[in-house]
Amino acid sequence: MAKALVADIDKCTGCRICELVCAYRHFKVMNPAKSRIHVVRMPHEPTDAPIFCIQCGLCIDACPFNALRRDLKTGAIIVDEDKCTGCGICVQVCPYGAATLNPDSKKSLICDLCGGDPECVKHCPENALLYVDVETAAAYKRRLTARLHRRHLSPYLPDVR
Amino acid sequence: MAEKLYGYAGKILRVNLTTSKISVEPTDEALLKRYLGGTAYAARILWDRLPAGLDPLSPDNLFIVCTGPLTGTLIPCSGSVEFCFKSPLTGIFGETRAGGVFGPKVKFAGYDFIIVEGRAEKPVYLNIFDDEVEIRDASHIWGKTVHEATDIILDEIHNHNASVACIGPGGEKLVRYASIMVDYDRAAGRCGGGTVMGSKNLKAIAVDGDRDIVAADPDKFWETAMEGMKRVGKRRNTLGILGTIGGLAGLNEAGALPTKNFQTCYFEDAPKISGDELARKYLAKRRACFACPIGCGRYAGIPGGKYLTPLHEGSEYETAVMLGSEALVSDLEAIVRASYLCNTYGLDTISAGNVIAFAIEAFERGLITEEDTGGLKLRWGDPDVVLNLIDMIVQRRDIGDLLAEGVKRVAEKLNKDAADFACHGKGLEMPAHDSRGTGKSIAVQYAIGNPRGACHVHPSWTAMWDFSRNDMGLKEFGLPEPPKDRFQETGVNRGKAFKIIVSFGELAGILVICTQAIHGTAEENLNPTRLSALLSALTGWDITAKELLTVGERSYNLKRCFNVREGVSRKDDKLPRRQVEPLASGPTKGIKVENLEGMLDEVYEALGWDKKTGIPSREKLSELGLQDVAEIVWKKQP
Secondary structure, eight states: OOOOEEGGGGGGGOHHHHHHHHHHHHHBBBOOOOOOOOEEEEETEEEEEEEEEEOOOOHHHHHHTOHHHHHHTTTTTETTTTOOOOOHHHHHTTTTSEEEEEETOOOOEEEEEEGTTOHHHOOOTEEEOEEEHHHHHHHHHHHHHHHHOSSSSOOOOOOOO | OOOOSSSOOEEEEEEEETEEEEEEEEHHEEEHHHHEEEEEEHHHHHHHHSTTTTTTTTTOOOOEEEOTTTTTTSTTTTOOEEEEEOOOTTTEEEEEOOOOOHHHHHHHHOOSEEEEEOOOOSSSEEEEEEEEEEEEEOTTTOOOOHHHHHHHHHTTOTTOOOOOOEOHHHHTTTTTTTOOOETTTTEGGGGGGHHHHHHTTTTEEEOOOOOOOOOOOOHHEEEHHHHHHHHHGGGGTTTHHGGGGHHHHHHHTTOOBBTOOOOOOOOOTGGGGGGGHHHTEEEEEEOOOOSSSSEEEEEEEEETTOOOOOEEEOHHHHHHHHHHGTTTOOOOOHHHHHHHHHHTTBBHHHHHHHHHHHHHHHHHHSSSOOOHHOOOOOOOOHHHHHHHHHHHHHOTTTTHHHHHHHHHHHHHHHGGGGGGGGOOOTTEOOOOOOOSSHHHHHHHHHOOOOTTSSSSSOOOOOOHHSSSOOOOOOOGGTOOOOOTTTTSSSSSSSHHHHHHHHHHHHHHHHOOOGGGGGOTTTTSSOHHHOOOOOOHHHHHHOOOOHHHHHHHHHHHHHHHHHHHHTTOOGGGGOOHHHHHHOOOOTTTTTTTOOOHHHHHHHHHHHHHHHHOOOBBHHHHHHHTOHHHHHHTTTTSSS
């Protein structure tokens, strides 16, 4: 069965090891700005969330240079660096802020699932990232979606900052 | 152009706040090869640049933001930053560390160090993104708390990915133990780093960047770093799950929990303020610093009631003891509130707690009266006394104005006897470990107080040896067996153990990584052998474990010489009277420090320090390549 990358965000401690690992496995440098996964730590609330491409493919249609295609084996979006001009349209259309541009080459940075063996999953010390069959992944996704319906984020309501 | 410095950023950012001049210079490779980076490199700058006797609050004091070669890299716990300066609290070398993501961001912006000098005419903050460095007006955030100011800064620079090191009203009002708060709640608490920032009218530094850190041998470095991650990551299930506060109950059982201004090391109500209690009732989640597989940070708050407190990272062990058992406070909700207030006001929780406990005892003895306190009765075990005093200190109101000067100055002002129960070393308030209850290594460490006064982790937690009986993978470097009885003082190879542990401990500050990465057991830490493998793969230099320990020793001795130049000698290497009197109760009742001078003799000898003066000998200094330093510290000596 096909697989998908999902997050169990309650487990994330916000250590950003995934960011370091992602950039290193692709570019052999330590630089979170070259990562395709980004941990967002919300101040004043108990949220540390790894944000990554969910492979929705909006950017594929939007790319004016046909630089993006889908890897049929993994379902991941693959950037053709020869065609990519760094125009930023993929970043513009990405609803999740998951697509970014490489600060040096200006080429599009979109999660390629490491060819079907995501390094971030292997090195997360909290097992907050999972690469699992799509049915299991769907259940995790439903939990995240359910979160959107929750009225309050925490019982810590009063703003006494 | 010099050859590429692998692992380092290769540049130093200099900011002169008096002239608003901003400049960039290359990091000195020759100096790096001798000092590696971090606090050692900064100590050399401070030694070279600061004249002896300089007022730490003068514009001429330097404020150095330090990273090290391992900061921001793939090694476990690389999310550290060190700040170095001459301390306004102690008048000697000041270094203070924080976690978070600030240190890595400084490196990703392309700098190994940021050196701030001078004093701005009005409040300012620095905003750094790679080569874009601006000095911005901070008039509108002067007076704001750390949490408020950090919110405003991130908002107005339009970059919530930046990291902010910020002072609160504590630093602005020059409370001598003001902290620098990083990413809201990670504290560089000790030595008054926030006070130095305040004296420079520097409210905050915001930094972000997108530059690479490159390893000389990328594959080897990856392999070594990941092995280290697995190794240190084992601490997740202990320190990570429990937090530093997780150790509180056990230390109490061992008779090592400082209580009632160090009168005893046993607190009956310890279970009420323990890590279990915090986790059960108030913990929202765990939070980790950058690249940390442990995750010891507690993200907690009090959801309602009298001590309503928003979520923040706390409380740590040190905080719970200093603002809890030391004042006999057994209400964890009040402690969490006190922890939050200190964070957001920018006060060191250790020094604040120590001063407050001292004030309560002074009140009990009639040295402080209701007239001084504006009518507040300072009583043991009253949480509101602690919370009120924190407010009074940060506003410098009534007795708070004096308490803001630190316990040493308060005691001097009150009367001669007050010094007996003012627990500090060289002016730095003692933290939540006792010279008697913990084991005698801590007594020596506090008495020598190098580099920064009575501190439990700088250069290292030496009690690892005789209290924890953890060899930290140092056996192969000659660490002797600890004594069977942790209270045995002399004749137990103490000097040799001390020298190895402090040389190793210095490395955390030099490479600028979290002390927790080296403090684990041999199976779960980075010992000198592993650090040398990491550093060699990263920098491309061939650095052996032994050479690393020598750099640590060089750093320790240079900092001592800095302090010697400021007037420190053996006569200052002492413990307050309270610490040589017997403990009042609990499992360690009656234990005291019997023969400090005997222990000091042994340790000086092992360190190669002159026993009469406590100054590193000429031979030792020239062995470490510090002949020029020796010339100066020995000039006035016989």
